[in-house]
Amino acid sequence: MRRILPHSKQLLTEMISEGDIVVDATMGNGNDTFFLAQAVGSSGKVYAFDIQQQALDATKERLGKLYSRTELILDSHARIKQYVPDGISAAVFNLGFLPNQNDHAVITKPDTTVQALKAALQLLKPGGVITVAVYDGHPGGPEERDAVLEFVQQLNAKLFQVVRYEVVNQQNHPPFLLIIEKTNRRAR
Amino acid sequence: MRRILPHSKQLLTEMISEGDIVVDATMGNGNDTFFLAQAVGSSGKVYAFDIQQQALDATKERLGKLYSRTELILDSHARIKQYVPDGISAAVFNLGFLPNQNDHAVITKPDTTVQALKAALQLLKPGGVITVAVYDGHPGGPEERDAVLEFVQQLNAKLFQVVRYEVVNQQNHPPFLLIIEKTNRRAR
Numbered sequence: 001m002r003r004i005l006p007h008s009k010q011l012l013t014e015m016i017s018e019g020d021i022v023v024d025a026t027m028g029n030g031n032d033t034f035f036l037a038q039a040v041g042s043s044g045k046v047y048a049f050d051i052q053q054q055a056l057d058a059t060k061e062r063l064g065k066l067y068s069r070t071e072l073i074l075d076s077h078a079r080i081k082q083y084v085p086d087g088i089s090a091a092v093f094n095l096g097f098l099p100n101q102n103d104h105a106v107i108t109k110p111d112t113t114v115q116a117l118k119a120a121l122q123l124l125k126p127g128g129v130i131t132v133a134v135y136d137g138h139p140g141g142p143e144e145r146d147a148v149l150e151f152v153q154q155l156n157a158k159l160f161q162v163v164r165y166e167v168v169n170q171q172n173h174p175p176f177l178l179i180i181e182k183t184n185r186r187a188r
Numbered sequence: 189m190r191r192i193l194p195h196s197k198q199l200l201t202e203m204i205s206e207g208d209i210v211v212d213a214t215m216g217n218g219n220d221t222f223f224l225a226q227a228v229g230s231s232g233k234v235y236a237f238d239i240q241q242q243a244l245d246a247t248k249e250r251l252g253k254l255y256s257r258t259e260l261i262l263d264s265h266a267r268i269k270q271y272v273p274d275g276i277s278a279a280v281f282n283l284g285f286l287p288n289q290n291d292h293a294v295i296t297k298p299d300t301t302v303q304a305l306k307a308a309l310q311l312l313k314p315g316g317v318i319t320v321a322v323y324d325g326h327p328g329g330p331e332e333r334d335a336v337l338e339f340v341q342q343l344n345a346k347l348f349q350v351v352r353y354e355v356v357n358q359q360n361h362p363p364f365l366l367i368i369e370k371t372n373r374r375a376r
Contacts, residue, residue, distance in 0.1 A: 155357045162357040168366075169343045169350040178356075 007165060008092075008131045008177055009035060015129045016040060016090050023084055023091035023123075024048035025077040025116055026108065030059030032092050037066040046070040047084045049077040052098060052106065077116035081123065089128045091120040095144060096135035096175070107140050110147035117151060121160070121180065130180040137173025152178060159183055195353060196280075196319045196365055197223060203317045204228060204278050211272055211279035211311075212236035213265040213304055214296065218247030220280050225254040234258040235272045237265040240286060240294065265304035269311065277316045279308040283332060284323035284363070295328050298335035305339060309348070309368065318368040325361025340366060347371055 016022060018041030024033045027050035036046045048070055050056060056072045063070060073083050077093075095113060098106040120130055136145040152162045160183065166176035204210060206229030212221045215238035224234045236258055238244060244260045251258060261271050265281075283301060286294040308318055324333040340350045349371065354364035 149356070153357050157357050157359075160357065161355060164352070164354045164356045166352045166354075167349060168337070168352045169341050169345050169348065171345075 008133065008179075011129065011179065012036075012090055012092070012131065013039060015127075016044075019043040020089040021045050021047070021085060021087060023077075023080065023088055023120060025080065025091055025120065026050070026094045026098070027055045027059050027072065028094065028098055029055070030062035032094060033059050033070060033072075034062055034066060036090075036092065037063060037069045040069060042069065044069060047073060047080075049073050049075060049080065049083075050098065051076055055098065076112055078112040078119070080116055080119045084123055086123050087125045088120070088123045089125055091124070091130045093117070093120075093130065093132040095133060095148070096138060096141060107138065108144065109140070110144045113144055114147055114151045117148070117180075121155075121182070124182045126182050126184045128182050130178075132178040132180070133175045134178060135173065135175045141173075148178070152180060155180070196321065196367075199317065199367065200224070200278055200280070200319065201227060203315075204232075207231040208277040209233050209235070209273060209275060211265075211268065211276055211308060213268065213279055213308065214238070214282045214286065215243045215247050215260065216282065216286055217243070218250035220282060221247050221258060221260075222250055222254060224278070224280065225251060225257045228257060230257065232257060235261060235268075237261050237263060237268065237271075238286065239264055243286065264300055266300040266307070268304055268307045272311055274311050275313045276308070276311045277313055279312070279318045281305070281308075281318065281320040283321060283336070284326060284329060295326065296332060297328070298332045301332055302335055302339045305336070305368075309343075309370070312370045314370050314372045316370050318366075320366040320368070321363045322366060323361065323363045329361075336366070340368060343368070 016039040020040045022036050024036055027033055027048040033048040056074055059072055060067055095108045134145050136142050161181045163179040167174055204227040208228045210224050212224055215221055215236040221236040244262055247260055248255055283296045322333050324330050349369045351367040355362055
C-alpha cells in the first residue's frame with residue numbers, strides 16, 4: 001500500500017544522489033534528517049532546521065555516526081538562505097506540530113512556512129524537488145494549509161510542477177503531500 | 189516532470205505482470221488498450237469497452253498484431269461483469285469525452301461510471317489497482333467528478349486505499365488521477 005510518507009521517501013530516494021546538498025526544514029525528532037543523511041552519502045550534506053534546542057539534541061543522538069554529514073541549525077527555516085548554499089537538490093517540510101517535551105503545542109506557522117518555501121525554491125537546482133507534508137487537523141492547521149496552497153498554486157508552471165498527493169478515503173485529517181519539482185527549463 | 193498520465197502508466201507498468209487479465213473501461217481511440225496489451229504479454233488478456241463502433245474499429249486498427257490479446261466489447265462499461273472474469277489485476281478509466289466522428293459530444297456519465305467502478309472493484313484481485321483520470325472542465329464534468337469522489341471517499345479503508353494525484357499549478361481544468369488499490373487484507 002502506498003501511504004503518503006513512504007511515497008515521499010521513495011520519491012526522495014530517486015531524486016537524491018550521493019554528494020548532494022539537501023535541507024530538512026523541520027528537524028523535529030530527526031527521522032527525516034537521518035533518512036536524508038543516508039541518502040546523500042559521506043560526501044553530501046544535510047542542513048536541518050528547528051527552533052527548539054531539544055530537537056537538535058534528539059537529532060544529534062539519532063544520527064550517531066551520520067552526524068558528520070549534517071549541519072543542525074537552531075533557527076527558523078524562514079532564514080534558510082543565511083545558512084544554506086545555492087544548488088540544493090531537495091528540501092523536506094513536515095508541517096504541523098513540532099515535538100515538544102512540554103505539553104505546550106509548538107506548530108509551524110503560515111508566514112514563516114511560506115517564507116521558508118520561497119527561499120528553498122530559490123536555492124533549488126533544476127530538477128530538484130521539495131516535499132511538503134501538510135497536516136490540517138490541528139488548530140491553526142487549516143490557515144497554514146490554505147496559505148501554502150495559495151502560494152504553490154500561483155507558481156509559474158514553466159518553472160515548477162506542483163503535485164498534490166492525498167489519500168482520500170481516510171478519516172481523521174490525514175496529511176497530504178505536496179511535491180514541488182523545479183523544471184530544467186528557463187523562464188522566457 | 190511527472191505529468192498525470194505518465195504517472196498512471198508508470199504505476200500500471202509496475203502493477204501488471206505477463207499473463208494478467210486487465211480492463212480498459214474507456215477504449216476511445218485505443219491508446220490505453222494498446223499500452224495494456226503490451227503489458228499483459230501474449231498470455232494475458234485486455235477487455236476493452238466502448239459504446240461506439242468507431243472506437244472498436246479505430247482500436248482494432250491501432251492494435252495490429254496485439255489484437256489477439258484483446259476482447260473489444262461494444263457495450264457500456266457498466267455491464268463489465270457480463271464479460272470479464274473475476275481476478276483482474278487492473279482497470280483503467282479515462283473519463284470525460286469519448287472521441288466521436290461527429291461533432292456531437294459523447295461523454296461518460298455519473299451513474300454508469302460509478303456502476304462500472306463498483307463492478308470493476310468486485311472483479312479486482314487483492315493487490316490490484318484501478319486508475320481513473322477525471323476531467324471536469326466540460327459540461328457534465330463537475331457532476332461526474334463529484335459522483336466519483338463521493339463513491340471513492342466512502343470505500344472501506346481496510347479494503348481499499350484511494351489516492352488522489354493532481355497537478356495543482358496548471359490552468360484550464362487539467363485532469364486529476366484517482367488510484368484505487370485493493371489491499372491484501374480481508375474485512376473483519
